[in-house]
Amino acid sequence: MDPGGPAPDPDPPPNRSVSGPLKVGPGPGPDPPRGRVYISPHTQTPPRLRHQLLPHRRRSQMAHAVSSLTSSTLFIRQQFQSRKLFQRPSRGCWTNSRQFSSSAAARRGFRVVRSDSTGGGYGGVSEISESESKASGYVWPDGNKRPRVCILGGGFGGLYTALRLESLDWPEGKKPQVVLVDQCERFAFKPLLYELLSGEVDEWEIAPRFSDLLSNTAVQFFKDRVQSLHPSDHLGMGGDTVSRSAGVVYLESGLLIEYDWLVLALGAETKLDVVPGAVEYALPFSTLRDAHRVNEKLIQLERKSFGNDSPIRVAIVGCGYSGVELAATISERLKDRGVVQAINVDKSILPNAPPGNRESAQKVLSSRNVQLLLGYFVRCIKKDDTTESHNNERYILELQPAERGVESKVIEVDLVLWTVGSKPLLAELEQSDKPIYLPLNGRGQAETDETLRVKGHPRIFAVGDSSAVRDGNGNLLPGTAQVAFQQADFAGWNLWAAINGRPLLPFRFQNLGEMMSLGRYDAAITPSFIDGLTLEGPIGHTARKIAYLIRLPTDEHRLKVGISWLAKSAVESTALLQDTITKMLSGQ
Numbered sequence: 001m002d003p004g005g006p007a008p009d010p011d012p013p014p015n016r017s018v019s020g021p022l023k024v025g026p027g028p029g030p031d032p033p034r035g036r037v038y039i040s041p042h043t044q045t046p047p048r049l050r051h052q053l054l055p056h057r058r059r060s061q062m063a064h065a066v067s068s069l070t071s072s073t074l075f076i077r078q079q080f081q082s083r084k085l086f087q088r089p090s091r092g093c094w095t096n097s098r099q100f101s102s103s104a105a106a107r108r109g110f111r112v113v114r115s116d117s118t119g120g121g122y123g124g125v126s127e128i129s130e131s132e133s134k135a136s137g138y139v140w141p142d143g144n145k146r147p148r149v150c151i152l153g154g155g156f157g158g159l160y161t162a163l164r165l166e167s168l169d170w171p172e173g174k175k176p177q178v179v180l181v182d183q184c185e186r187f188a189f190k191p192l193l194y195e196l197l198s199g200e201v202d203e204w205e206i207a208p209r210f211s212d213l214l215s216n217t218a219v220q221f222f223k224d225r226v227q228s229l230h231p232s233d234h235l236g237m238g239g240d241t242v243s244r245s246a247g248v249v250y251l252e253s254g255l256l257i258e259y260d261w262l263v264l265a266l267g268a269e270t271k272l273d274v275v276p277g278a279v280e281y282a283l284p285f286s287t288l289r290d291a292h293r294v295n296e297k298l299i300q301l302e303r304k305s306f307g308n309d310s311p312i313r314v315a316i317v318g319c320g321y322s323g324v325e326l327a328a329t330i331s332e333r334l335k336d337r338g339v340v341q342a343i344n345v346d347k348s349i350l351p352n353a354p355p356g357n358r359e360s361a362q363k364v365l366s367s368r369n370v371q372l373l374l375g376y377f378v379r380c381i382k383k384d385d386t387t388e389s390h391n392n393e394r395y396i397l398e399l400q401p402a403e404r405g406v407e408s409k410v411i412e413v414d415l416v417l418w419t420v421g422s423k424p425l426l427a428e429l430e431q432s433d434k435p436i437y438l439p440l441n442g443r444g445q446a447e448t449d450e451t452l453r454v455k456g457h458p459r460i461f462a463v464g465d466s467s468a469v470r471d472g473n474g475n476l477l478p479g480t481a482q483v484a485f486q487q488a489d490f491a492g493w494n495l496w497a498a499i500n501g502r503p504l505l506p507f508r509f510q511n512l513g514e515m516m517s518l519g520r521y522d523a524a525i526t527p528s529f530i531d532g533l534t535l536e537g538p539i540g541h542t543a544r545k546i547a548y549l550i551r552l553p554t555d556e557h558r559l560k561v562g563i564s565w566l567a568k569s570a571v572e573s574t575a576l577l578q579d580t581i582t583k584m585l586s587g588q
C-alpha cells in the first residue's frame, strides 16, 4: 500500500551538494552561552571510559584497525590534496565529478581493514566494509592546518551548533573548518510542521534550504546520508593536539570525511514498528517529508469527499503534544467534513503537560469534531479488504482497553496517524557487523558527560535527540527542540574552549516553558517563569509565533519570514474586516 499516495518528495535520495563559502568573518566574538555561570569545576581531561567500553583484546584489535585506518585516510588525504582532486568552489555547488573520485581511491588500493571474521589478521574487528574501502576522501580546504569539525545532522542540534561556531571570535589560525552533513536539503523547524497542514506557513519559511542558510558562512554543507562512524579518539589517537585526526565518517555516497572533532546530531524519528500493521498502514508525522505525505493524503480525501455525505475519518494514535496538535489542526481543517478520533492509553490527554496547556487543549478539542478514545491502546491496524480501489482505502484499528472490565473497540477510518514513541537515528548507524563503539543507552542515544562530550570520546559531542543528557537529578532530558537548541549553544562554546585549551562548561538546561499549536488562531503557552500563567487563544497563538520567529536560524531568514508573516496577517485582517463590513451592510 502507499498510504501517502503521490507526494512531492522534499528529501529525495542523497545527491550531494555543497554550499560554498561566500564570506569568512569572525562574528561578534566569543560569547559564552547566555544566562549561565561560566566557571567550570570540571577538568579539561575527559573521563577515559574505554576500559568499560571494550574488552582488552578488542581494544588492541581496534587500536590496530583504527591506526591502519587513520594512516590510510591520511595517506589518501595527502594524495588527494597534492593532486588537487577536490577544488574549493568559489560559490554554490560543486559538481560531483570534480569533488569526488572513489574510483581513484579504489585504484590507490584503499582497503583499510580486512573483512575477516575467522580470527586471522584483524578478524572480528573488521569495521570497514568492501564498499567503505572504496570510499573517497574529502579534502578539507586548509588540510589539517585548522581544526576540522564535522557535524552530522542539520537539525536544531547540528545546524545551530554550526551557526554558533560561525558566530564566535577565533584566535588567528584557530577558526575551525566546518562541514555539516544532512540527508535532506532543507532544515526543518519541526514545531511549525503543523502549520503546513493548516496552510498558515509556506515551506520556505519553516524549511529553508541549508545552501541558503549557510551561503554567508564558511560552513560546507553536504547533502548525504551518514552511513557509519569510525572514531579513534577513545583509543588516544587524537592526543592533545587540536588538529589531529580523531576518526572518520563514511557517507552513503562513498565520501569519507576525516575529522578532528565530531558533533552527533542525527535526531530521532517516529517509532512505527510497535504494533502489527503500523509500519504498513499508519503515517508518522516527524519530518518535512511526513508532513507533505499527510497533507497529500488529506487533499486526496478532501477531493474524494466533495459532494459526498460520508465524513472523512482520521485516527490519531497518541495524545501527547504531537497527537493533540495534529488533532486540533486537522479537525479545524476538515470542519464538519470530517471526524478525528484521538486514541490514548492514558485516561487523559497530555498527561505530562502543565495543567494550563491541558485545559486549553481540552477546551479546543471539545469545540471541534474530535472524539477522544482514552484508556485504549491499539492492538493492531489492518486494511479493510472490502474497499475496492486504492483511492478508497480504509483501515481498521482494534483497540484494547487499558483497564479490565471495559469492552474492546474496533474503529474504521480513512487515515491513521501515529505519534507514539521515537527512535533516535544514531542507533540506526550501528549495525551488528559494524559496531561504532559509542556508549549508547537503551533508547540508542549517546551517553554524554556534563560538557556534552560522549563518554570515553574526548573529540565527540552529542546534542539533541541523539544524546542522553541528564539533569541535576539524573533524569534524562526530554527530546525537544528547546533542549537541542540550548545544547547547540553549549556545544559550540565547548568546541571553542576545547580547541583553545580553555575549560569546558557543564550544560544546564533551563526549562522556559511549554507551547503548543491548537489551530490557525489558537495555541497554548505556559511559561515556566510565571507561576500559573497560560496564554491561550489568539494571544497565545501570536506569542508562540513570535517566540518561534526569534528562534529561526540566521538573521537574514528571520527577517524574510518576519516580513512574510506580517504581510500575511495584514491580508488576513483586511479580509476579516471586509467580511465583517459586508455582513453588517447586508444585515446579517
Ligand SMILES: Cc1cc2nc3c(=O)[nH]c(=O)nc-3n(C[C@H](O)[C@H](O)[C@H](O)COP(=O)(O)OP(=O)(O)OC[C@H]3O[C@@H](n4cnc5c(N)ncnc54)[C@H](O)[C@@H]3O)c2cc1C
Binding pocket: 152, 153, 154, 155, 156, 157, 158, 181, 182, 183, 184, 187, 188, 190, 191, 192, 193, 194, 224, 225, 226, 227, 265, 266, 267, 268, 285, 286, 287, 322, 425, 463, 464, 465, 466, 479, 480, 481, 482, 483, 484, 515, 516
Ligand atoms: C511534529 C513535531 C513537533 C515538535 N514540536 C516541538 C515543540 O513544539 N517544542 C519542542 O521543544 N520540540 C518539539 N519537537 C521536538 C523537536 O523538534 C526535536 O526534539 C528536535 O528537532 C531535536 O533536534 P535534533 O537536532 O536532535 O534533531 P532534528 O531536528 O530531528 O535533526 C536531525 C537531522 O539529522 C538528519 N539525519 C538523520 N539521520 C541522518 C543520516 N543518517 N544522515 C544524514 N542526516 C541525517 C535529519 O535529516 C535531520 O535534519 C517536535 C517534533 C516534531 C516531530
